[in-house]
Amino acid sequence: xxxxxxxxxxxxxxxxxxxxxxxxxxxxxxxxxxxxxxxxxxxxxxxxxxxxxxxxxxxxxxxxxxxxxxxxxxxxxxxxxxxxxxxxxxxxxxxxxxxxxxxxxxxxxxxxxxxxxxxxxxxxxxxxxxxxxxxxxxxxxxxxxxxxxxxxxxxxxxx
Numbered sequence: 001x002x003x004x005x006x007x008x009x010x011x012x013x014x015x016x017x018x019x020x021x022x023x024x025x026x027x028x029x030x031x032x033x034x035x036x037x038x039x040x041x042x043x044x045x046x047x048x049x050x051x052x053x054x055x056x057x058x059x060x061x062x063x064x065x066x067x068x069x070x071x072x073x074x075x076x077x078x079x080x081x082x083x084x085x086x087x088x089x090x091x092x093x094x095x096x097x098x099x100x101x102x103x104x105x106x107x108x109x110x111x112x113x114x115x116x117x118x119x120x121x122x123x124x125x126x127x128x129x130x131x132x133x134x135x136x137x138x139x140x141x142x143x144x145x146x147x148x149x150x151x152x153x154x155x156x157x158x159x
Contacts, residue, residue, distance in 0.1 A: 003098070006135075007134065013031050030066060058076070081093060
């Protein structure tokens with residue numbers, strides 16, 4: 001029994017002072033043109049790689065929703081994945097590690113990096129995840145023990 005958890009950081013977004021309401025809400029930040037290209041490249045790669053039945057969840061922030069829309073699959077917005085979300089909230093949404101289907105989470109730093117660090121037992125409190133990048137983790141049983149392994153890390157620049 002194994003479960004895949006795919007963590008996708010939103011692509012490059014405008015700075016707060018560039019938002020329509022001039023320094024407005026963080027949740028309203030949109031992708032830049034570069035961010036739209038990053039999201040499209042990563043979405044194309046993911047679409048070829050994702051397993052059947054993958055469940056897709058996104059933060060309700062505009063930039064994450066724009067990122068996940070590039071994938072062209074059904075997704076659900078979850079408040080637990082907002083920029084101020086927690087590792088426990090993210091893992092609860094994904095139903096890690098009990099779920100039978102893989103989960104793709106489109107979210108934010110530092111929560112994504114904190115989740116990677118937690119699951120891999122890193123000494124640092126968080127792992128730096130680049131904008132638009134994907135970390136693909138799998139929990140599996142080996143020799144009677146559960147372990148989390150990194151299947152791949154992919155950045156839009158290398159696609």
